[in-house]
Amino acid sequence: TxxxxxxxxxxxxxxxxxxxxxxxxxxxxxxxxxxxxxxxxxxxxxxxYSGSFKLRGAANAVLALGARRMVTGSSGNHGIALARLARALGAEVTVVLAGGAHPAKIAVIKALGGRTVRVPGGVAERDARARELAEETGAVLIPSSDHExxxxxxxxxxxxxxxxxxxxxxxxxxxxxxxxxxxxxxxxxxxxxxxxxxxxxxxxxxxxxxxxxxxxxxxxxxxxxxxxxxxxxxxxxxxxxxxxxxxxxxxxxxxxxxxxxxxxxxxxxxxxxxxxxxx
Missing domain, CATH: 3.40.50.1100 (Rossmann fold)
Structure with a gap:
């Protein structure tokens, strides 16, 4: 529906x-x-709490899906939100970042215990790698915006x-x-x-x-x-x-x-x- x-x-x-x-x-x-x-x-x-509205969508997806291992492609704020949630819930998250990602945001994701993967290229390449990682590892893919x-x-x-x-x-x-x-x-x-x-x-x-x-x-x-x-x-x-x-x-x-x-x-x-x- x-x-x-x-x-x-x-x-x-x-x-x-x-x-x-x-x-x-x-x-x-x-x-x-x-x-x-x-x-x-x-x-x-x-x-x-995570510094941006992204915590809302991330929390709704994580809680509804009961995800324990997650992967996402993010320019930073969605990754920060997921890393914060993962830490609170005892879950794991891998954040795939494209070339233009802000270094300060990457540092926050790491400080929260998130794993980061850098890929050359832009958003399309980043999101493709996140999908691959989800398929390879069985982690739940939680996109930064393209998810109900x-x-x-x-x-x-x-x-x-x-x-x-x-x-x-x-x-x-x-x-x-x-x-x-x-x-x-x-x-x-x-x-x-x-x-x-x-x-x-x-x-x-x-x-x-x-x-x-x-x-x-x-x-x-x-x-x-x-x-x-x-x-x-x-x-x-x-x-x-x-x-x-x-x-x-x-x-x-x-x-x-x-x-x-x-x-x-x-x-x-x-x-x-x-x-x-x-x-």
């Missing part, structure tokens, strides 16, 4: 003891920015926004693999809120794909938003986004860096990938 809001509600119940219900901060944002009658609100997922349980978990961000600020008019969602955007689309189902995905101008995979009417594979692109790089939409998020997103917009690296700097001046430590929504 297709994913629906009920899957997001089930995820919220499942992960309640493992994730933080983060506040909506007045005035400014990264991940999940909203314009309401009160101006701009920031869904403060930088205060999540992961998408449902990310959608809990949207449930919390709409519960706390039901008069929200628009939610701006950083968009890379599309897991968070698809999840927020599901959470917003039946609610009069506009959901807008924000992509780096260098890798607008969803905007290009929706314009073409089918998933499009882009040439490798670059962006300061290292967490949002990738060449094609995920099979799970794509139909949800196609059917339910209200708009997709693209922002330049200069706009992203300016937004991150603005957030830092306001005391919010946001990486470029998180600042795209404000940009």
């Amino acid at each position: 297709p994913l629906g809001r009920a899957d997001v509600e089930a995820a919220a119940a499942r992960i309640a003891g493992r994730v933080r219900r983060t506040p909506l901060l007045p005035g400014l944002p990264p991940p999940g920015l909203h314009r309401t009658g009160r101006g701009l609100l920031l869904k403060a997922e930088h205060l999540q 349980l992961v998408v449902a978990g990310q959608g809990t961000v949207g449930l919390e926004i709409l519960a706390e600020a039901p008069d929200t008019e628009t939610v701006y969602v950083p968009t890379g693999g599309g897991g968070l955007l698809a999840g927020v689309c599901l959470a917003a189902y039946g609610h009069p809120v506009r959901v807008v995905g924000v992509e780096p101008a260098g890798t607008p995979r969803y905007a290009r794909s929706l314009a073409a009417g089918h998933p499009v594979r882009l040439a490798p692109g670059d962006s300061v938003a290292d967490g949002l790089r990738g060449q094609q939409p995920g099979a799970v998020p794509y139909p949800v986004i196609r059917d339910r997103v209200d708009d997709l917009i693209a922002v330049s690296d200069a706009e992203i860096l300016a937004a991150a700097a603005l957030l830092r001046r306001r005391g919010v430590e946001a990486e470029p990938s998180g600042a795209v929504a404000l940009a």
Whole structure:
């Protein structure tokens, strides 16, 4: 059956003891920015236990599957989330990282007890190696966005926004693999809120794909938003986004860096990938 809001509600119940219900901060944002009658609100997922919203989807998948040995391909934040969960649950995780992965994120994964594997190339090569490792070792593959349980978990961000600020008019969602955007689309189902995905101008995979009417594979692109790089939409998020997103917009690296700097001046430590929504 297709994913629906009920899957997001089930995820919220499942992960309640493992994730933080983060506040909506007045005035400014990264991940999940909203314009309401009160101006701009920031869904403060930088205060999540693993440092990003990725803990939500990871926790939903791990807990639902009862995984003891896991493998994933990640640009960092999903790998950090899985490593944190694995340590708490006495499980094992291997994180496959592509060439552009941030060294600080790799260090955190290792510090949490995760095993890391580096591969040359980009996201496609990384994810292919993760699939191979899962097949070779029998570990459970938990992708960073292209998985129904992961998408449902990310959608809990949207449930919390709409519960706390039901008069929200628009939610701006950083968009890379599309897991968070698809999840927020599901959470917003039946609610009069506009959901807008924000992509780096260098890798607008969803905007290009929706314009073409089918998933499009882009040439490798670059962006300061290292967490949002990738060449094609995920099979799970794509139909949800196609059917339910209200708009997709693209922002330049200069706009992203300016937004991150603005957030830092306001005391919010946001990486470029998180600042795209404000940009």
